Every structure is written in C-alpha cells, then in structure tokens.
Amino acid sequence: xxxxxxxxxxxxxxxxxxxxxxxxxxxxxxxxxxxxxxxxxxxxxxxxxxxxxxxxxxxxxxxxxxxxxxxxxxxxxxxxxxxxxxxxxxxxxxxxxxxxxxxxxxxxxxxxxxxxxxxxxxxxxxxxxxxxxxxxxxxxxxxxxxxxxxxxxxxxxxxxxxxxxxxxxxxxxxxxxxxxxxxxxxxxxxxxxxxxxxxxxxxxxxxxxxxxxxxxxxxxxxxxxxxxxxxxxxxxxxxxxxxxxxxxxxxxxxxxxxxxxxxxxxxxxxxxxxxxxxxxxxxxxxxxxxxxx
Numbered sequence: 001x002x003x004x005x006x007x008x009x010x011x012x013x014x015x016x017x018x019x020x021x022x023x024x025x026x027x028x029x030x031x032x033x034x035x036x037x038x039x040x041x042x043x044x045x046x047x048x049x050x051x052x053x054x055x056x057x058x059x060x061x062x063x064x065x066x067x068x069x070x071x072x073x074x075x076x077x078x079x080x081x082x083x084x085x086x087x088x089x090x091x092x093x094x095x096x097x098x099x100x101x102x103x104x105x106x107x108x109x110x111x112x113x114x115x116x117x118x119x120x121x122x123x124x125x126x127x128x129x130x131x132x133x134x135x136x137x138x139x140x141x142x143x144x145x146x147x148x149x150x151x152x153x154x155x156x157x158x159x160x161x162x163x164x165x166x167x168x169x170x171x172x173x174x175x176x177x178x179x180x181x182x183x184x185x186x187x188x189x190x191x192x193x194x195x196x197x198x199x200x201x202x203x204x205x206x207x208x209x210x211x212x213x214x215x216x217x218x219x220x221x222x223x224x225x226x227x228x229x230x231x232x233x234x235x236x237x238x239x240x241x242x243x244x245x246x247x248x249x250x251x252x253x254x255x256x257x258x259x260x261x262x263x264x265x266x267x268x269x270x271x272x273x274x275x276x277x278x279x280x281x282x283x284x285x286x287x288x289x290x291x292x293x
Contacts, residue, residue, distance in 0.1 A: 010234065014246040017230040020223035022253025025092035026261040027216040028084050034213040035206075036199040037084035042191030045076060045184055047221040052181040059174055059182065067170050068182045075163035075180070076187035079156040081194060086149040086156075091264045094136055096254035097274045098153040100247070103281045104129050105161035113165060121283055129280030135273025139266075176232045248278045 031040045059065060079099075087095045104126050110116040137150055170179055195203075234243045251274060258264040266274065 010238065013230050014234055014243065015249065017227040017234075018246050018249045019253045020227040022096060022250045022255075023223055023257050024220045025087065025096050025254040026258045026264075027220050029087045029092050029262060031213045031216040031220070032084050032088055034204070034209050035217075036195060036202050036204075037088065038081050038191050038195035038199055039203065040213075040217065041080045041084050042188045042195055044217050044220050044224075045080065045188035045191060047217065048225055049181070049185040049188060051221065051225055052177075052184065055177060056181055057174060057178045059170075059178075064170065064174075067166065068179070069186055071163055071166050071170070071179070072183040072186035073190060074159045074166060075183045077190035077194070079159040079163075080187075081191055082152040082156050082159075086152040089146040089149040090153070091266065092258040092262065093251055093255035093264065093266055093274070094270060095153055096251040097136060097277055098133065098150065099157050099160065100251060100277060100281050101129060101133065101154065101157035102160035102164070103244075105158045106164050109161055109165055125280045125283030127280070128283065129277050132273040132276030132278075132280060135276065136270050137273075139270035139273065176235065177228065180228060180232070245282060248281055251278065 028040075031044075035043070059068060083095060083099065107116075107118060107122055107126070111118050137147070167176075167179060174182075231243070255264075255266065255274075
C-alpha cells in the first residue's frame, strides 16, 4: 500500500515537535547548573506527570504494571538523568547527536531478540554513523577528562533503543500516549531516590533557585508534552518510516538553540561527524521508504 503523502500541516507540526525537543537540550543544561541534575529532571518529570493525568487510561493486571515500571527506567529515569549529567560536560548539540544512535542500537537489539533481518544498507548506515561518532569524539570539544560523558550518552541511546523494544510487549489496548505518560509518572520517584542517594550533599534550597532555572523547567515541561502529543498523533495516522526521519532534526534545533542560549558552537570536525551520524541514521530509517506493510 502506498504511503500517505504528508500535508503541509503534517510537515509543520512534525517540525514543531522536534524543534521543541531540541529546545529542551540547552534548557536542561541551564536548569542543571543551579539545581542538581537528577533532582532537576525529577521535578520536570513530576510536572509532566501532573499535566498528563487527565489524558490517561488505566492498565490492567500486575504484569502490565511491572512492564511499565521497567519501562519507566529505560525510557525516562536512566536516560533523562544521564543526559542531564553528561550535558554539563559536553555541548548540548553533541548530546543530541549522540542520542540519535538509538536507531542503530535498536536495529542490533531487534536482530538479537526478534531475529529481524539486517540488510546491507543497514550495515552501511551503521558504518557511517560510527565514523561520525568517532569524529565527534575526536573533536576539540570532547576532552580526555570528560570522555566519560560520551559513554553516558551512548548508554542513553542504548536505553532508548531498549525501551522501543519493551513497548512491543505492552498491551495495545493502552494508547501510545498512555504508555509514555504512565512511564513518566512512574519514573520521577526513581529520580528523586537517585538524587537523594548521590546528590543530597549538593542540594540547595529550592527557594534560592533563580526564576531563570524554574522558567527553563516550566518551558521544558510544556514543550515535552506538546511534542509528545504531536509525535504520537502523527505516528497514529502515518507510517512510522515517514515520521521517524523528522527526528533527525532534533540535533539541528538543539544546535541552533544552544548557539543563542548558551553561546555554544561546533568545531568543523564535530559538525562533519554530526552530518555523518545523521546520514547513517537516515539510511537506517528509510530502508523501506515508500511502502507501508
């Protein structure tokens, strides 16, 4: 069956969605400079949870709840927490680029657990993406003393890929938004716990946090929810391989907003690595472009 053509409205709202997500990267960095990283993410997810409650449907059975608890770790708690820690040590645009590797990890995990075929074009895409990552790591912006932040971002990409596979095992009666929202609701207690265990000595009274940091958390909360609503609506109406390529614009919007909000710029070598990474991911996503099976 032929893929539905994207209308100008579809394109506009898809770009809006990824632009809002890209905006969250520099805002995340600003907020985490005043509030400890894990606590700032926990507060953000708690705010998102409250706003999403009116739109939820309840899962049934202990098995479904157990799957959602596990998903809350791999979709929100671990990747959001690690990204916020890493982003204090690397540029926001680099963080956004590296998390795009979730597509590559997803392909590998699908092969291991579901025996899905990996075609030659996917190998080419992986090769391009890994060359791109090497160039990013080799750029002057990534110093030896903060190389561990790159490792954290690779773990983030792996978590997102793992979460995508976990979603397959959740009852389809739950809407995609409800699955994501319940995972969000179940995730912020994890962040508060992790923050208490590892950050409590660095906590500052929330009353001393500037309006700027609180504003960033508020904007991220609204931007994430709007982006999520739009993204899920598009995925529900259109083929996945038509919608997913728009995700490659997230690093671009993160780069633009990081330039204006943080004064960050990418060195030429990192820029080339970013382009190669995005091209490699594009090859992965569009291998079946034009056909909706």
